[in-house]
Amino acid sequence: MNRFKKRILLLGLVLAVAGITYYGYIRRSACIVQPKTYTKTIYSFLGAPGSGKGTLAEQLVKDLGFKVVSTGNLCREEIAQGTEKGKMIAEYTRSARLVPDEVISEMLENWLNQQKGDQPIILDGYPRTKEQAKILAHLLKTKFPDYRFRVISLDIDDFEKIVRRMAGRLVCENKQCQTTTHVSLLKEPNKFICEKCGSRLIRREDDREEIVRKRLADFVKNNNEIVAFYKEAGIPVESIDVSNATPESTLEAFKRII
Ligand SMILES: [Zn+2]
Numbered sequence: 001m002n003r004f005k006k007r008i009l010l011l012g013l014v015l016a017v018a019g020i021t022y023y024g025y026i027r028r029s030a031c032i033v034q035p036k037t038y039t040k041t042i043y044s045f046l047g048a049p050g051s052g053k054g055t056l057a058e059q060l061v062k063d064l065g066f067k068v069v070s071t072g073n074l075c076r077e078e079i080a081q082g083t084e085k086g087k088m089i090a091e092y093t094r095s096a097r098l099v100p101d102e103v104i105s106e107m108l109e110n111w112l113n114q115q116k117g118d119q120p121i122i123l124d125g126y127p128r129t130k131e132q133a134k135i136l137a138h139l140l141k142t143k144f145p146d147y148r149f150r151v152i153s154l155d156i157d158d159f160e161k162i163v164r165r166m167a168g169r170l171v172c173e174n175k176q177c178q179t180t181t182h183v184s185l186l187k188e189p190n191k192f193i194c195e196k197c198g199s200r201l202i203r204r205e206d207d208r209e210e211i212v213r214k215r216l217a218d219f220v221k222n223n224n225e226i227v228a229f230y231k232e233a234g235i236p237v238e239s240i241d242v243s244n245a246t247p248e249s250t251l252e253a254f255k256r257i258i
Contacts, residue, residue, distance in 0.1 A: 038148035041120040041258075042140065044127065046226065046237065047154030048219045049212070050162040055247045056154070056254060057122045063251070067115065070124040074107040075099060105135045109143060120258075130225035137233055150238065151230060152257075154250070157243040159216050167209040174199035 043066075045053040060066040075093075078086035085103065092099045108126070115121065127133040140149050156162060168183040172194040179196045183189065192201040205211070230237050240253045 037146070039146045040115075040118050040144075041148045041150060042123060042144075043120060044123045044136075044149070044151050045154060046151060046223055047242070048156060048159065048162055048223075049215045050166045051154040051156055051242055052245065052247060052250050053154055054124070056250050057124055059247065059251045060120075060122060060254070064120075064255075066120045066122055068122040068124050069108070069111055069126075071104050071108065071126045074104070074111060078107060101129075101132050101135050104132070105139055108136075109139055112144060112147075127226065129222050130229045133226045133229050137229075137235065149235065151235060152254070153227075153237050153239045154242045155239050157241070161243065162216060163209060163212050166207050166212045167203075169204065169207045170201040171204055172197060172199050173202045 045056065047053045057066075057068050061068050075089050079090045079093075080086070085107070089099050089103065104126075108123075112121070123136075127136050137149070140147055165182070170181050170183060170186075170192060172179040174194065174197050177194060177197040177199060179194055181195075181201065186192070186201075187195070193199075194201055206215075227237055238257060240250065240257070242250050242253075245253070
């Protein structure tokens with residue numbers, strides 16, 4: 001090989017190394033200067049019945065202007081509007097069958113498309129199963145990639161606390177009053193009388209101990225599957241310990257992590 005050829009080869013080598021280094025630099029700096037920007041955040045709460053998900057959602061709507069969407073409400077609206085989908089949902093409901101997950105997902109997609117503004121959104125009671133979690137993750141990834149999806153789990157160390165809390169819940173039977181209280185808060189524990197209106201306090205069918213235990217068992221099964229799916233899909237689950245929380249302290253804990 002003559003000297004000229006050697007020089008050309010050396011020059012080529014230098015250029016190749018410089019090119020690779022520059023490309024790496026561009027890629028790294030692109031990652032640094034352009035973090036993923038989200039236009040909106042969607043929250044999904046995990047938590048056993050009685051963990052205070054509903055109360056937290058209500059507070060976030062009232063105090064921080066969050067929007068909340070419940071798939072149950074979406075179904076009811078669709079039925080009320082008498083759409084084709086509404087008729088189909090009504091048919092499922094009449095025959096006591098579950099509305100297919102795909103139908104729920106379509107309604108959710110339509111609802112999300114109609115939302116203007118950047119207020120955070122709470123998915124109330126959704127997803128409830130691993131299958132729904134999968135469909136939701138796919139929907140957000142494909143149709144709403146600029147939405148940040150955050151999963152918040154309201155954790156309770158001891159389910160007996162939930163059983164005591166729920167099985168002791170009382171509600172005023174006067175439809176105009178509907179005050180709720182707890183058996184441990186009654187001034188006269190033997191008299192189930194509403195302090196506001198004097199009507200009788202009753203226990204909801206759903207709050208009976210055996211029904212609470214059944215709902216907790218169902219929750220544990222579905223929740224474990226959902227959490228396993230999120231882990232597999234790389235979706236972080238953030239926890240708030242609500243074992244001894246009040247609605248106020250749960251709200252404060254939530255505000256600290258957002
Ligand atoms: Zn009352």
